[in-house]
Amino acid sequence: MSVTAPQGFAAAGVAAGLKSTGKPDVAVVVNRGPLKxxxxxxxxxxxxxxxxxxxxxxVRDGVVEAVVLNSGGANCFTGSFGFQTxxxxxxxxxxxxxxxxxxxxxxxxxxxxxxDEVFRAKVLEGTTRAIAGLTPDGGEAASLAIMTTDxxxxxTVVHGDGWSxxxxxxxxxxxxxxxxxxxxxxxxDAVLTAEEADAHLRAATRVSFDxxxxxxxxxxxxxVTLMVSxxxxxxxxxxxxxxxxxxxCTSLATQLQGDAEGASHDITIEVTGAASEEDAxxxxxxxxxxxxxxxxxxxxxxxxxxxxxxxxxxxxxFDPYDVDVSMNxxxxxxxxxxxxxxxxxxxxxxxxxxxxxxxxxDACATIWTNDLTHDYVHENSAYSS
Amino acid sequence: MSVTAPQGFAAAGVAAGLKSTGKPDVAVVVNRGPLKxxxxxxxxxxxxxxxxxxxxxxVRDGVVEAVVLNSGGANCFTGSFGFQTxxxxxxxxxxxxxxxxxxxxxxxxxxxxxxDEVFRAKVLEGTTRAIAGLTPDGGEAASLAIMTTDxxxxxTVVHGDGWSxxxxxxxxxxxxxxxxxxxxxxxxDAVLTAEEADAHLRAATRVSFDxxxxxxxxxxxxxVTLMVSxxxxxxxxxxxxxxxxxxxCTSLATQLQGDAEGASHDITIEVTGAASEEDAxxxxxxxxxxxxxxxxxxxxxxxxxxxxxxxxxxxxxFDPYDVDVSMNxxxxxxxxxxxxxxxxxxxxxxxxxxxxxxxxxDACATIWTNDLTHDYVHENSAYSS
Numbered sequence: 001m002s003v004t005a006p007q008g009f010a011a012a013g014v015a016a017g018l019k020s021t022g023k024p025d026v027a028v029v030v031n032r033g034p035l036k037x038x039x040x041x042x043x044x045x046x047x048x049x050x051x052x053x054x055x056x057x058x059v060r061d062g063v064v065e066a067v068v069l070n071s072g073g074a075n076c077f078t079g080s081f082g083f084q085t086x087x088x089x090x091x092x093x094x095x096x097x098x099x100x101x102x103x104x105x106x107x108x109x110x111x112x113x114x115x116d117e118v119f120r121a122k123v124l125e126g127t128t129r130a131i132a133g134l135t136p137d138g139g140e141a142a143s144l145a146i147m148t149t150d151x152x153x154x155x156t157v158v159h160g161d162g163w164s165x166x167x168x169x170x171x172x173x174x175x176x177x178x179x180x181x182x183x184x185x186x187x188x189d190a191v192l193t194a195e196e197a198d199a200h201l202r203a204a205t206r207v208s209f210d211x212x213x214x215x216x217x218x219x220x221x222x223x224v225t226l227m228v229s230x231x232x233x234x235x236x237x238x239x240x241x242x243x244x245x246x247x248x249c250t251s252l253a254t255q256l257q258g259d260a261e262g263a264s265h266d267i268t269i270e271v272t273g274a275a276s277e278e279d280a281x282x283x284x285x286x287x288x289x290x291x292x293x294x295x296x297x298x299x300x301x302x303x304x305x306x307x308x309x310x311x312x313x314x315x316x317x318f319d320p321y322d323v324d325v326s327m328n329x330x331x332x333x334x335x336x337x338x339x340x341x342x343x344x345x346x347x348x349x350x351x352x353x354x355x356x357x358x359x360x361x362d363a364c365a366t367i368w369t370n371d372l373t374h375d376y377v378h379e380n381s382a383y384s385s
Numbered sequence: 386m387s388v389t390a391p392q393g394f395a396a397a398g399v400a401a402g403l404k405s406t407g408k409p410d411v412a413v414v415v416n417r418g419p420l421k422x423x424x425x426x427x428x429x430x431x432x433x434x435x436x437x438x439x440x441x442x443x444v445r446d447g448v449v450e451a452v453v454l455n456s457g458g459a460n461c462f463t464g465s466f467g468f469q470t471x472x473x474x475x476x477x478x479x480x481x482x483x484x485x486x487x488x489x490x491x492x493x494x495x496x497x498x499x500x501d502e503v504f505r506a507k508v509l510e511g512t513t514r515a516i517a518g519l520t521p522d523g524g525e526a527a528s529l530a531i532m533t534t535d536x537x538x539x540x541t542v543v544h545g546d547g548w549s550x551x552x553x554x555x556x557x558x559x560x561x562x563x564x565x566x567x568x569x570x571x572x573x574d575a576v577l578t579a580e581e582a583d584a585h586l587r588a589a590t591r592v593s594f595d596x597x598x599x600x601x602x603x604x605x606x607x608x609v610t611l612m613v614s615x616x617x618x619x620x621x622x623x624x625x626x627x628x629x630x631x632x633x634c635t636s637l638a639t640q641l642q643g644d645a646e647g648a649s650h651d652i653t654i655e656v657t658g659a660a661s662e663e664d665a666x667x668x669x670x671x672x673x674x675x676x677x678x679x680x681x682x683x684x685x686x687x688x689x690x691x692x693x694x695x696x697x698x699x700x701x702x703f704d705p706y707d708v709d710v711s712m713n714x715x716x717x718x719x720x721x722x723x724x725x726x727x728x729x730x731x732x733x734x735x736x737x738x739x740x741x742x743x744x745x746x747d748a749c750a751t752i753w754t755n756d757l758t759h760d761y762v763h764e765n766s767a768y769s770s
Contacts, residue, residue, distance in 0.1 A: 047694055077706075078723075112690025217677045218697070308462055309603065312603070320432040382684055
């Protein structure tokens with residue numbers, strides 16, 4: 001059910017011919033209310049796609065009536081023509097829904113530089129048909145229509161005390177957000193103001209999508225939107241809602257990790273003993289972006305030297321000769337020297353855990369990444385995306 | 386001839402059994418004087434190998450009598466035992482050469498965490514034999530003994546007006562220096578003080594080894610040493626010497642690039658129109674570290690969108706909608722939109738040029754990198770290094 005699991009939402013997904021495969025490529029998610037609150041976080045890449053430039057402004061008043069999403073073209077670096085395409089998409093949806101275009105967000109994903117006349121015509125026609133086909137159980141169809149190189153849709157539902165949260169996501173490459181990652185739509189029928197929705201969304205994405213760093217490449221089109229219908233009539237306990245939204249975001253983030261392009265390992269890097277959470281994130285991210293480490297994991301090689309070499313490039317507080325590193329539970333390095341024999345480490349399971357104890361404080365953070373594989377190179381060299 | 390091309394140097398390379406292949410793995414380069422000036426730059430990785438910890442102190446007085454180098458083991462994260470091994474290596478060389486141990490630099494390369502009793506015994510024995518075999522034409526043998534995954538030795542000779550510069554280098558992976566890269570020894574018979582040597586070395590490495598970023602991974606063992614014998618008796622013109630040293634360093638740096646692990650393209654990223662040289666370097670480095678861009682080049686795909694997405698993650702001054710990008714001479718992107726058709730770009734040659742005009746000033750910089758290939762993944766997953 002994904003985004004239509006909570007009350008007060010309708011969705012649809014249609015094939016508009018943007019994908020050469022003929023698969024669904026335009027999705028619409030509509031908030032039926034009674035509340036129309038919304039919030040969104042965006043890529044921090046300074047090269048922003050046209051839908052990002054549009055949506056950043058549209059979300060400012062805290063009112064979100066609908067989100068129109070397309071795969072099959074990023075509409076990024078397509079000039080003023082591309083921006084007009086996004087604008088016209090919002091206007092088309094607004095007209096058909098009887099709302100203001102300024103309350104319709106737009107998301108696009110696909111090849112950068114794609115967004116010509118043909119693209120525009122197909123997106124507009126797809127938007128029209130998707131809105132005509134809106135249903136209260138259209139969440140699954142919508143989640144299929146936003147897929148690009150994803151091998152499977154990503155959906156989540158979390159139930160609270162009288163309210164629920166639904167969500168869908170797409171993303172298989174360029175998974176390194178500044179704020180958010182790839183295209184994500186979250187919905188809830190809990191009663192929240194736009195300000196509350198914004199605060200909850202930022203808190204949840206900060207420790208979920210923002211901790212996912214599959215390949216170190218930040219997208220131009222990332223957007224995570226939360227829409228609030230309030231249709232349950234229930235005002236949630238703030239702590240419970242925060243935990244539920246974090247759970248929904250973490251579920252989607254790890255689904256993205258599990259389907260990352262070409263990956264054969266899902267690597268959880270848990271940094272403990274840091275002087276600050278920022279230090280822990282820096283260290284985790286540095287290891288997550290180290291190609292030599294990532295290739296070693298692909299080869300089932302517990303090469304802790306590459307972990308320490310990656311940590312050494314950060315400005316985090318630590319003594320290089322008092323760091324412990326474990327892999328899948330085996331402490332292979334302690335105090336700047338070898339500990340247990342590397343032969344004891346079994347890296348054959350897809351789920352891989354790397355523990356790093358900086359021994360510099362009490363802060364911690366977890367970063368999720370993937371290994372560097374032949375399939376990653378193949379997928380990103382053989383196909384434009 | 387490499388390091389023994391200038392007058393006043395002797396070198397040797399021997400097989401000490403550190404490499405399982407039985408190939409040469411210990412090299413010594415000795416300065417016969419009359420001057421014994423020297424300077425060195427080191428990795429800025431905070432995780433420093435024992436030879437770096439030793440050599441950083443040893444070079445401080447500006448006197449360098451000899452450099453002992455080994456492949457087959459990095460002697461990094463090998464604890465105090467490993468540091469003692471480095472210390473004993475310098476002492477062994479000093480005793481045999483009749484000089485002070487504090488004037489002998491040590492360099493090691495190979496697997497991090499390698500440096501046990503067997504390693505120590507072999508390094509010491511190899512040092513003894515190399516010094517016994519020192520000859521004025523031993524530069525080639527020395528350059529062979531420092532190779533690890535290099536497929537060929539890297540050597541250079543630059544002639545000045547009555548003086549010359551020789552050099553050798555090794556390095557095929559982890560090519561992303563903070564200051565220097567991998568193991569490099571440069572020699573000259575020009576007359577220079579240690580202070581002059583240091584200034585020249587820093588100026589030359591800043592625009593050569595420090596602009597080489599093959600895989601974004603910074604080594605724990607990088608060291609570039611310049612030894613000055615003064616044997617020519619000629620005091621060089623400072624501008625001429627600076628240019629010659631830059632030429633020698635650039636020659637070795639591009640030889641390292643051309644032999645980078647698994648690479649199929651040597652990519653020159655030329656950033657122009659930057660507000661500052663720092664901005665130009667930041668932008669070039671960001672593109673050089675973008676796996677999606679690197680994989681696209683491997684696939685001969687002129688994917689300029691990935692170049693812009695990488696630029697967008699920097700803090701450099703530029704307008705994302707007023708940047709030009711060319712590939713192998715074809716301007717594929719101008720002012721944030723497509724320009725010439727990507728079909729016009731031929732990326733099949735190994736030498737690849739990416740031009741980025743930020744239109745924000747007059748500064749420029751060139752970064753050298755490689756593509757991301759199946760062979761890179763294979764070499765770094767199948768073998769520990």
